[in-house]
Amino acid sequence: MSIEIKVPALPESVTDATLVAWHKKAGDRVSRDENLVDLETDKVVLEVPAPADGVLQEIKVEDGATVTAGDVLAVLAEGEGASEASGSGQDEAEAEETEESSAEEEAPAEKERSAKGGKTSPAVRRLLEEHDLDASMVSGTGKDGRITKGDVMSFLKGEESGDVTPGDHATADEDEEAVVGLERTEQRVPMTRLRARIAERMVDAQQTAAMLTTFNEVDLTEVMALRSRYKDSFEKQHGVRLGFMSFFAKAAVEGLKKFPAVNASVEDNDIVYHNYYDIGIAVSSKRGLMVPVLRDVDQMSFARFEAELAAMANKAQDGTIGMDDLTGGTFTITNGGIFGSMMSTPILNPPQSAILGMHNIQQRPMVVDGEITIRPMMYLAVTYDHRIIDGREAVQFLVTIKQQLEDPGRLLLQV
């Protein structure tokens, strides 16, 4: 019998996915758990495995299409009975395929998602025209993937909240600077989904929260001493390197415990306090910025934290990071220092209400006990949502982190 292969459930913050590539074509024999197709969401690439052995009978959604959870991607004829019963159906599917591929050759530009979006209902046509949209921009939930009025409305709603003004006006300066005589070309490239999502979320954060940043500086003499003293034995014992991040994360947890609002989030008119400490650590990857979340950091040893962080970073690099790994955090740490940043104001990761920015460590002359000494210093920044966190709390939160790091013994004693 035939099984419908559907888009798996996407997490709540993700509305749809792009079908990147089919690994199989209609008529191919597939075995259970074999990857059939890659879907790219705002955050990750998902694989859709075959639910059973059989023959891929019909592919319903072509490469490049936008799909939402539950959409039927393909139909799989299960088992041996399939090939016998589906003789005619399969032929048809093949015929369809050749038809489509010839169509593709003629009009490669129109290969996009909505072969079926071309014919739309009157209300949909009106909305598309009014908002100067193309049917291919909207993914349909109606019969056979047709676009309904509701689909366009929710597309428009999504646009509204994440609207980015086109950057055209910014090019004026560049034009003047452009070297005379050289070809003054420009390149217009559509944002990748990940980029578009980052843009949307950044602007979203900028517009909803009352963001304010407070700064401090931390003397890392003690942390560095501790680290160099135990670096080798730590690595031998636990199999991971002792990095700085674990110190910062543990220090942040102590701060969050003292100031629960910093670990909270805003939902409508409510403040939701989280009694757990799931910390997102921003990492850069080939595909862009990602924030994998480490759960229950307060329960973790330094070693476990470092091990999990390393695992996440690897996953982010090779693109196997899962949706679950990226959702849910209550607080975020970002380290601009690895790229050489001295000072920056991080932007919130909604719905979280605070983010800690780390920066580079520099030897600077400091006055300690009335004497000028050279110390490894780092500027710290906390951007916070002033709607629910008062300045006093934010400043004291950052001071707590500073104290923990300047005297790491506090981390042990939790004072």
Next chain:
Amino acid sequence: MSRKFDVVVIGGGPGGYIAAIRAAQHGMSVACIDEWKNRDGKHAFGGTCLNAGCIPSKAMLESSELYHRAGHEFKKHGIETGKLGLDLGTMQKRRAGIVRQLTGGIAGLFKANKVEGLVGHGKLLAGKKVEFTPADGDPEVLEANHVILASGSAPIELPFAKFDGETIIDSWDALELEAVPKRLGVIGAGVIGLELGSVWSRLGSEVTVLEAMEDFLFMADRDVANTAAREFKKQGLDIHLGAKVTAAKAGKKGVKVEYDDKSGSQAIEVDKLIVAVGRKPYTESLLADDAGIQLDERGFIVVDEHCRTRVKGVFAIGDAVRGPMLAHKSSEEGVMAADLIAGEVAELNYGVIPSVIYTAPEIAWVGKTEAEVKESGRPYKKGSFPFAASGRAKAMEQTSGMVKIISAEDDDEVLGVHIVGPMAGELISEAVLAMEFSASTEDIQRTIHAHPSLAEAVHEAALAVDKRALNYMN
């Protein structure tokens, strides 16, 4: 050697015969077993729908409606008829003729599609074998790759009002009466009870309908049900709600029917009593003990949303399985089953099945009633348009009733359309198509409707949802 088919269908009603034809169109070898016997002892395909239900009742509804209008309405049009006469014999002959033509047509369709029509009883055995017992012959075991069970349903009999075929009768007998009863009782104000009550009331019977439920047409939208109740009362149908029948005794002078209602025990005397309290799945001698098919506590064959039974390769469709007992639902399930067997993708949108009651005015609806939408918690808007404001309806002298549309407040999707009025059963098709395509109210608003037509009432009701009706004050 036993005969072998790709598909054996048991039951030749609107589910089974359609499934058989569809399967044959897929190039499969198909047999359709059917044992329907008409009152004259002759076999005919088509099941209850064609022989004893949908089709003959529509024939009688049409004839009786014309008779009624000739008597009550022609004067208004300036038509003098002289003394109006009723020839029930001819009326019945016309009904029987229509039925014969249509059921004979199925035999023709079978031939054209190379479906083997087998007259006799079919019984599912273990291992996808079917025992076929011809009307006059020895049982034969057929082998099948796939079996579709489409055995239909039968009228429910009340223990205290058993059918005797003479005075206490079922819906089939009620269509074939040879004389107009002076006093007619009907138990059950459902679709069947109302249609049969209407037929005989128009032909001159005093009709009393006893309904156990407190709400009239509980499954319909309240606005529609209330309008219909008013109209039926005007026509002389005496409908008692909350009337629980406790006994029915047939005597020489007719039937004494006793019932309880709010004001205590009541009794009426009628000449004939139609029991139309619903239908039950019919699975008598359909399944061998080891066939492996499961029935639920109400006797329905257990199937999934694709009409698959527990046994691989065995499907069940129509009245014998869950869902509304409607011919069009059975037929579509038959198509789905045949397509699935052929390896195609098929599904049924159970949320968008139209219901029609062929009274005058007709009642038809699709989707959710206002009460159901309210209960779902989804914010909604609604609009309605009365036929009294429709030019076509006025010209037809059929201005009672209205069209009501319920739509989602957020994305404007049409959630339910409810019609009571002339040709409601035809008008509903537009709404079904719209809902099948997840249309918004605006889609209907922006679709051109011919003028003058009854369909304009659907258009105006859609406009009224957004307070934009053009031919009626919003």
